[in-house]
Amino acid sequence: MSTTAVFGHPPLALADVPAGAVQTSPLVPGSQALEAFAPTSLAEIVMLAPPATVERRGALAAALKALSPEGRLIAMAPKDKGGTRLAGDLALLGAAFNESAKRHHRICHVRRPADLAAVDAAMAESAPREVEGLGRTQPGIFSWDRIDAGTALLLSKLPAFKGPGADFGCGIGLLANKVLESAAVTTLALVDIDRRAIDAARQNVTDARATFHWADLRGTEPALADLEFVVMNPPFHDAGAEDRALGQVFIRRAAGALKKGGTCWLVANRHLPYEAVLGEHFKAVNLQGEAGGYKVYEARK
Numbered sequence: 092m093s094t095t096a097v098f099g100h101p102p103l104a105l106a107d108v109p110a111g112a113v114q115t116s117p118l119v120p121g122s123q124a125l126e127a128f129a130p131t132s133l134a135e136i137v138m139l140a141p142p143a144t145v146e147r148r149g150a151l152a153a154a155l156k157a158l159s160p161e162g163r164l165i166a167m168a169p170k171d172k173g174g175t176r177l178a179g180d181l182a183l184l185g186a187a188f189n190e191s192a193k194r195h196h197r198i199c200h201v202r203r204p205a206d207l208a209a210v211d212a213a214m215a216e217s218a219p220r221e222v223e224g225l226g227r228t229q230p231g232i233f234s235w236d237r238i239d240a241g242t243a244l245l246l247s248k249l250p251a252f253k254g255p256g257a258d259f260g261c262g263i264g265l266l267a268n269k270v271l272e273s274a275a276v277t278t279l280a281l282v283d284i285d286r287r288a289i290d291a292a293r294q295n296v297t298d299a300r301a302t303f304h305w306a307d308l309r310g311t312e313p314a315l316a317d318l319e320f321v322v323m324n325p326p327f328h329d330a331g332a333e334d335r336a337l338g339q340v341f342i343r344r345a346a347g348a349l350k351k352g353g354t355c356w357l358v359a360n361r362h363l364p365y366e367a368v369l370g371e372h373f374k375a376v377n378l379q380g381e382a383g384g385y386k387v388y389e390a391r392k
């Protein structure tokens with residue numbers, strides 16, 4: 092049987108995902124990396140292409156490389172999230188395609204190009220690398236090439252922790268390395284939904300007290316209990332409804348993982364309504380700092 096793949100969760104109304112297609116998005120824990128498939132090994136790939144340019148081109152390129160010469164890539168994206176740029180990306184990659192529009196998406200049926208020079212270049216451009224001051228990182232990871240202002244504020248406020256703790260949405264591990272400066276910390280669970288972030292964090296955080304969990308905090312993994320502390324810069328930034336809901340999940344998960352008296356340190360955009368959620372799940376909530384549009388809270392269970 093030929094191997095087929097899917098990247099992300101393309102809307103069912105826009106394309107049939109072959110039964111048994113292997114999930115390849117780095118944002119789906121447990122999936123396989125598209126770039127790890129042998130060249131020409133895939134008969135079909137259906138892709139909901141990522142919104143960010145370098146990441147989208149890299150994903151399209153990895154799909155084309157993995158595709159067999161007779162194979163087919165169906166790539167789509169909402170018009171306002173990269174869809175209108177799909178055609179330009181595919182032309183740049185040297186691939187032949189037909190484009191159509193449906194339900195606010197652009198949809199391209201694409202063939203593998205014979206010359207893979209542009210494909211290889213796009214894959215290299217989106218590959219992991221070292222960035223001075225950050226360590227290992229990769230386009231597509233949150234704030235991949237600079238320290239986020241919220242993260243910087245939280246870094247400047249974190250106290251010296253003790254005992255077991257967790258870093259929710261750890262990214263490349265900046266908060267984790269700060270936390271592990273305290274010798275009294277016994278374990279630190281780094282959790283992120285993005286495989287690229289977890290891979291980078293493994294290389295940036297070499298302390299034996301750290302464990303790494305490629306997981307969606309909306310689920311029940313990893314099982315965490317009786318922690319002394321949780322640190323987080325939750326995905327609040329875009330201020331969309333989805334981000335707010337995610338932030339609330341992070342806060343609830345932190346409250347569930349902490350022991351009585353344990354603390355959650357978090358930074359968030361100061362315009363967002365997080366006080367109510369914190370107040371619901373924690374006994375005491377203290378503002379520990381505010382700058383550049385961000386607030387840092389310490390919430391005690």
Ligand SMILES: C[S@@+](CC[C@H](N)C(=O)[O-])C[C@H]1O[C@@H](n2cnc3c(N)ncnc32)[C@H](O)[C@@H]1O
Binds near residue numbers: 260261326
């Ligand atoms: C605002 S970033 C913070 C990253 C890092 N802690 C820092 O401060 O640079 C939020 C992180 O949460 C991760 N994330 C988003 N949704 C998640 C989920 N449902 N489960 C686990 N991690 C998630 C993102 O991949 C991202 O790395």
